[in-house]
Amino acid sequence: MTLADVAAHAGVSRATASLVLRESPLVAEQTRQRVLASVEALGYVYNRGAASLRMRRTNTIGLVISGLANPFFADLTEGVEEELRPAGYVVLLANTFDDPAHQDMLIRSMMEHQIDGLLIVAAVDSDAGFVTPLRNNGVPHVMTTRRIRGVHASYVGPDDDAGARLATQHLLDHGARELAYFGGPEHGVARIDRVAAMAALLAENGLEPEPSWTVPSRVSSSEGYAMARKLLEHGPPPEAVICHSDAIAFGLMRALRDVGVEIGTGCRVIGYDDVEHAQAWSPSLTSVSVAARTMGRRAARMLMERIEAPGSSPEESLVLRPSLVVRESCGCRPSSAH
Amino acid sequence: MTLADVAAHAGVSRATASLVLRESPLVAEQTRQRVLASVEALGYVYNRGAASLRMRRTNTIGLVISGLANPFFADLTEGVEEELRPAGYVVLLANTFDDPAHQDMLIRSMMEHQIDGLLIVAAVDSDAGFVTPLRNNGVPHVMTTRRIRGVHASYVGPDDDAGARLATQHLLDHGARELAYFGGPEHGVARIDRVAAMAALLAENGLEPEPSWTVPSRVSSSEGYAMARKLLEHGPPPEAVICHSDAIAFGLMRALRDVGVEIGTGCRVIGYDDVEHAQAWSPSLTSVSVAARTMGRRAARMLMERIEAPGSSPEESLVLRPSLVVRESCGCRPSSAH
DNA sequence: AATTGTAAGCGCTTACAATT
DNA sequence: AATTGTAAGCGCTTACAATT
Numbered sequence: 001m002t003l004a005d006v007a008a009h010a011g012v013s014r015a016t017a018s019l020v021l022r023e024s025p026l027v028a029e030q031t032r033q034r035v036l037a038s039v040e041a042l043g044y045v046y047n048r049g050a051a052s053l054r055m056r057r058t059n060t061i062g063l064v065i066s067g068l069a070n071p072f073f074a075d076l077t078e079g080v081e082e083e084l085r086p087a088g089y090v091v092l093l094a095n096t097f098d099d100p101a102h103q104d105m106l107i108r109s110m111m112e113h114q115i116d117g118l119l120i121v122a123a124v125d126s127d128a129g130f131v132t133p134l135r136n137n138g139v140p141h142v143m144t145t146r147r148i149r150g151v152h153a154s155y156v157g158p159d160d161d162a163g164a165r166l167a168t169q170h171l172l173d174h175g176a177r178e179l180a181y182f183g184g185p186e187h188g189v190a191r192i193d194r195v196a197a198m199a200a201l202l203a204e205n206g207l208e209p210e211p212s213w214t215v216p217s218r219v220s221s222s223e224g225y226a227m228a229r230k231l232l233e234h235g236p237p238p239e240a241v242i243c244h245s246d247a248i249a250f251g252l253m254r255a256l257r258d259v260g261v262e263i264g265t266g267c268r269v270i271g272y273d274d275v276e277h278a279q280a281w282s283p284s285l286t287s288v289s290v291a292a293r294t295m296g297r298r299a300a301r302m303l304m305e306r307i308e309a310p311g312s313s314p315e316e317s318l319v320l321r322p323s324l325v326v327r328e329s330c331g332c333r334p335s336s337a338h
Numbered sequence: 339m340t341l342a343d344v345a346a347h348a349g350v351s352r353a354t355a356s357l358v359l360r361e362s363p364l365v366a367e368q369t370r371q372r373v374l375a376s377v378e379a380l381g382y383v384y385n386r387g388a389a390s391l392r393m394r395r396t397n398t399i400g401l402v403i404s405g406l407a408n409p410f411f412a413d414l415t416e417g418v419e420e421e422l423r424p425a426g427y428v429v430l431l432a433n434t435f436d437d438p439a440h441q442d443m444l445i446r447s448m449m450e451h452q453i454d455g456l457l458i459v460a461a462v463d464s465d466a467g468f469v470t471p472l473r474n475n476g477v478p479h480v481m482t483t484r485r486i487r488g489v490h491a492s493y494v495g496p497d498d499d500a501g502a503r504l505a506t507q508h509l510l511d512h513g514a515r516e517l518a519y520f521g522g523p524e525h526g527v528a529r530i531d532r533v534a535a536m537a538a539l540l541a542e543n544g545l546e547p548e549p550s551w552t553v554p555s556r557v558s559s560s561e562g563y564a565m566a567r568k569l570l571e572h573g574p575p576p577e578a579v580i581c582h583s584d585a586i587a588f589g590l591m592r593a594l595r596d597v598g599v600e601i602g603t604g605c606r607v608i609g610y611d612d613v614e615h616a617q618a619w620s621p622s623l624t625s626v627s628v629a630a631r632t633m634g635r636r637a638a639r640m641l642m643e644r645i646e647a648p649g650s651s652p653e654e655s656l657v658l659r660p661s662l663v664v665r666e667s668c669g670c671r672p673s674s675a676h
Numbered sequence: 677a678a679t680t681g682t683a684a685g686c687g688c689t690t691a692c693a694a695t696t
Numbered sequence: 697a698a699t700t701g702t703a704a705g706c707g708c709t710t711a712c713a714a715t716t
Contacts, residue, residue: 002707013681018709028679043474048450050391050707053686058387060451069614074412081433090447093431095419109428112386113398136381221618250618257620276407277615280559280588282595340687351701356689366699388687391706 001044010038021046052114061303062110063091064120066098066146070219072245072273072292073121076145079296080119087304089116098123104130111139117303121145124185140306144299147189154306156299156318158290160190163322164197167242167270167288170324172205174331176240176268180213182252183224184244191216191244198242210238217248224251232259237267240330246271246278246287253281253329264331274325283328290322339382348376359384390452399641400430400448402441402458404484408557410583410611410630411459414483417634418457425642427454436461442468449475455641459483462523478644482637485527492644494637494656496628501660502532505580505608505626506539508662512669514578514606518551520590521562522582529554529582536580548576557582562589570597575605578668584609584616584625591619591667602669612663621666628660 007017012031019027020035027035038044052058063080065073077093084091092110096103100123107130110118118134118141128150134141142154164181171179181198184191199209213231217223224247231237232255243249249271253263261267263283271278274289298318306313326332345355350369357365358373365373376382390396401418403411415431422429430448434441438461448456449471456472456479466488472479480492502519509517519536522529537547550572555565562585569575570593581587587609591601599605601621609616612627636656644651664670 004707014708015682015710016680019680022709026679031679043471045446045471045475046450047391047452047707049387049396049452050686051709053385053388053391053688054707054709056686068406068415069409069412071407071409071412074407074409077406077431078433078435085432090451091431093415093429094423095416097416108383112384113428114385114387133381133383137383221615225618247615250615254618254620254622277559277585277588280563280585280592281619282592284592342687352688353690353702354700357700360689364699369699385687388706389689391708392687392689394706 001042002047003044006035006038006042006044009042010035058114058116059088060090060092060113060115061300061307062107062113062115062118062120063093064096064103064106064110064118064122065093066096066121066123068093068095070247071275073145075292076121076296076299079293080300081296082293083297083300084304089304096123098125100126100130107133111137115139117141117307119144119299119303122148122151124188126151140303142299142303142306144295149189152315154302154316156295156302157320158190158295159319159321160193161197163272163288163290164194164242165201166322166324167272168198168201170286170326170330171240171242171268171270172201174240174268177207178210178238178240179207180210180238180241182213182215182241182243183217183227183248184219186216194242194244213238213241217244219245219247221247221251221254224248225255226251228252228255229258232256232261237261240268240270242270242272244272246273246275246285249285249287249329250277250281253283253285263329268331269329270324271329278325279327281329286327286330286332287325288322289325290320295320339380340385341382344373344376344380344382347380348373396452396454397426398428398430398451398453399638399645400432400445400451400453400456400458402432402434402444402448402456402460404434404436404459404461406431406433408585409613411483413630414459414634414637417631418638419634420631421635421638422642427642434461436463438464438468445471449477453477455479455645457482457637457641460486460489462526464489478641480637480641480644482633487527490653492640492654494633494640495658496528496633497657497659498528498531499535501610501626501628502535502580503539504660504662505610506536508624508664508668509578509580509606509608510539510543512578512606515545516548516576516578517545518548518576518579520551520553520579520581521555521565521586522557524554532580532582551576551579555582555586557585559585559589559592562586563593564589566590566593567596570594570599575599578606578608580608580610580626582610584611584613584623587623587625587667588615588619591621591623601667606669607667608662609667616663617665619667624665624668624670625663626660627663628658633658 003017004014007014020032094106103123126148144156181195217227271285271287274287278285278287341355342352345352358370432444441461464486482494519533555561609623609625612625616623616625
């Protein structure tokens with residue numbers, strides 16, 4: 001069942017049939033109707049692969065994510081799709097599980113599928129070389145969420161400096177003097193930037209981050225829990241802690257509960273990402289919100305622009321300002337929790 | 339940069355070059371090395387689209403998900419990928435946002451991309467006709483997680499009857515007499531099956547579900563919260579409630595807290611899905627676990643088998659038995675919370 | 677002038693023939 | 697007998713020619 005069958009059924013040439021499918025104005029209304037009727041009658045399904053080969057464009061974009069199970073990335077993925085679908089693109093999704101070697105494989109596989117462009121949340125410990133094949137083959141690409149040291153490519157991500165300052169300032173306003181930045185991948189640029197921003201703001205106030213609690217971790221609630229329990233064996237928590245993610249904050253809060261520290265007074269907690277459940281937790285979690293879905297949309301839009309304007313377009317960087325969603329865990333008592 | 343270039347560089351024909359890429363044993367080791375060296379030297383990237391057209395097989399499978407932001411489906415997606423990737427498949431992902439019309443579009447789009455098979459978590463209110471185009475065009479497909487009334491297709495999903503009984507029995511063992519099934523899409527088969535199973539088991543004990551709390555809802559913590567708050571205005575909660583999802587349970591627990599009901603004593607709560615944060619919540623959430631990742635793997639495997647054995651294979655149905663992960667919210671006090 | 681058809685080609689694979 | 701090459705074709709699109 002190919003276009004040739006449709007053409008035969010409608011009594012026109014394959015060329016004409018193709019023109020009506022592509023909605024060309026060159027074909028007479030009568031003929032158009034006839035062809036469309038044949039498509040319907042035969043239940044013809046367009047072969048986009050064949051068309052892509054001929055047109056040298058697949059209308060497919062690759063999305064490489066470091067960990068889909070993280071709701072932050074799931075949201076981002078939804079944003080990407082929302083933006084790309086209406087524009088006629090289809091997304092090829094792949095998960096690296098934060099493994100750089102796997103990531104290299106996936107990028108290669110996507111290139112073999114002739115993607116028109118690539119969106120990537122790079123694995124935390126990516127080697128800077130992962131973009132080389134993309135650049136060499138002129139595949140438009142944009143990185144999002146995570147910056148990798150040494151990689152120069154277009155980028156859409158959160159302003160980590162601003163985010164960390166927002167949280168730090170709020171805690172200082174609460175009168176806290178001992179602050180820590182808890183968790184996050186050790187060499188991740190995000191963690192490094194946020195810790196630096198926090199330290200800078202603290203320094204302006206004659207303070208410095210609590211070293212024993214300013215430690216890296218993997219990003220999950222169970223990791224946050226385990227690490228917090230260990231630290232709590234050696235003494236009480238600092239007055240306030242900013243967590244690298246909401247998941248880590250959930251783990252930390254559970255650990256604090258276990259040892260009888262009251263959250264918001266005994267220890268002020270702020271999370272990062274403003275995940276859906278932050279609101280339902282008790283106490284509800286104050287969190288730095290970076291609007292994952294919006295970020296996905298912006299990144300997708302930037303990629304499309306780069307695909308349209310090939311070669312010429314200079315590398316660009318879009319940084320989104322986060323906001324602080326204030327709830328209870330920092331010690332505030334909002335009039336209504338919801 | 340095509341295979342022809344590689345062949346020219348290596349001084350062989352395109353046919354030979356193709357044979358070495360496809361790892362045919364027909365070509366001499368020397369020639370093989372020469373071609374591989376040329377591939378390397380030229381930085382050649384295989385065009386899988388062209389090969390697919392010729393071979394009439396794309397090694398691509400479609401995955402249509404009703405809502406990726408739900409961590410349950412994100413896990414499932416990871417399971418699917420884990421299984422499919424090593425087998426040489428690439429997954430085309432699409433999100434329906436539970437919209438049947440959008441779902442129909444996506445399925446069509448995937449068929450145009452010549453997917454070798456389709457895995458689908460159907461939108462809750464899917465029309466039974468959504469499989470027709472797949473069947474008509476002989477596209478192997480398997481449904482997972484959700485069963486749609488009137489649709490006959492291969493399926494991998496949880497045993498909702500067993501899951502609901504597990505939770506109900508546990509609550510009965512705690513001495514609870516007033517039980518409710520809280521939330522979930524009104525016409526969803528899962529909710530209907532679970533409520534029926536619960537009612538059956540209760541009937542054996544001379545009881546019936548608490549009607550005022552056995553109500554449908556959308557699946558999110560904020561919906562669970564809102565609905566619970568509304569019900570709590572009219573009186574105290576039942577002795578025990580099984581929630582349609584962990585997210586709903588989180589919302590419910592928050593609402594109970596707000597009005598001063600102690601969870602586990604004033605009201606026993608059991609969730610469904612055993613999401614990661616169930617463990618970190620306080621109290622930690624007892625939940626019916628259906629192992630989303632495993633389900634994804636099984637569904638992927640079934641699909642691959644159906645692709646290998648075309649036509650012949652009869653429709654099949656694989657049902658996975660869930661387990662009850664007992665924590666604190668039901669009133670148990672496990673020796674260690676983690 | 678408006679509409680439709682011819683023919684080549686996108687980058688591969690593979691049956692079969694040809695060469696050593 | 698072992699290895700390599702020839703040529704056709706997968707299902708489309710599109711420049712250009714041909715027809716009315």
